[in-house]
Amino acid sequence: MTIRFNCPSCNELIAFADKHSGKRAHCTTCGQQFIIPSGDKGKTKKIKSPKERAVPLPGFYRAVFVDSRRLFTNQENITGMVFIAAAVCLKFFTAGMNYTMTIPGQAYVFNIPIPIGHVLHVSAWGFIFWYYMEIIYSTAFEQEKLPDVIVGGFKGLLWRIAKTVYIFIIMLFVVELPYLVAVLISSRIDAEWPVLLYALMFAGLFLFPVAILTMAVGKDLTMLRPDYFLIPIFRAFWPYLVTAVLLGAVVVLQIYAKQYSGQSPAAATGYLLLNLAVQFIALIAMRSIGLFFRHYSCLLPW
Secondary structure (H helix, E strand, C coil): CEEEEECCCCCCEEEEEHHHCCCEEECCCCCCEEECCCCCCCCCEEECCHHHCCCCCCCHHHHHHCHHHHHHHCHHHHHHHHHHHHHHHHHHHHCCCCEEEEEECCCCEEEEEECHHHHHHHHHHHHHHHHHHHHHHHHHCCCCCCCCCCCCHHHHHHHHHHHHHHHHHHHHHHHCHHHHHHHHHHHHCCCCCHHHHHHHHHHHHHCHHHHHHHHHHHCCHHHCCHHHHHHHHHHCHHHHHHHHHHHHHHHHHHHHCCCCCCCCHHHHHHHHHHHHHHHHHHHHHHHHHHHHHHHHHHHCCC
8 A cells, every 4th residue: 555645845745655654754856854644645744854964973883883783683673584584595595496498399499498596586686685775774764673574465575576676777787887888988999998997897886885875765766866976975985985895795705605506415505604694794784874874864965
């Protein structure tokens, strides 16, 4: 069910899923923050916008490196962590389940790929990415526990997975656009620019945390703008670097965390544990992105 109401400041029509009732949110038109009402046309309560803060909130580093332990000690978070572990196990054990159906003919033999493993692998990642963005959103608006896993049935789950995969591809395309343009130009003129290409690729990856933050909180693809990315980085470089390093560690570890492909039981167990350990760090990384908004939202241009 969708809740529709008007912004208490600019009267813009706003819609949220009913599961967000009672949470904090903000109008993407005027920036006014409010509490999401419990029903259609409900009265919204204004709250002080983070932009009104003169200075950032203190305690960012403690919140990231000390207070994040509560993610793993709070019993209310067990459900969320179980769902993440289930998604990790699904992608781990099904990644290699790709088959080919051969249909013989008189002149030709048709080989039809059946990529069950690829579909399940991408679906598991889609669910995990969706939950990552929910973690960022809830953390940004001062919730200290993992969000509830409410997907709205099988169709709702498929929709969230498809939408999140689409958003992820768009974000990756936007941040890596200079790299892609440079690759295209170098291939057209038959030139080799290894240093430039690597620099542009890593620069794009460095922008990825702020891109995720923008989409998780702003929820609008039109907000994927260079100024929305660069201004908060320049204004709060060292805290942002913390989020980028944590997310970078997740990516590097995930590269080495292979999926099941017939390894010995000992090797398979080791790789599965590494995949689960990656999610341990990923939870802290996503929380750090949400905390960046909570502590430095006064520095954001949106």
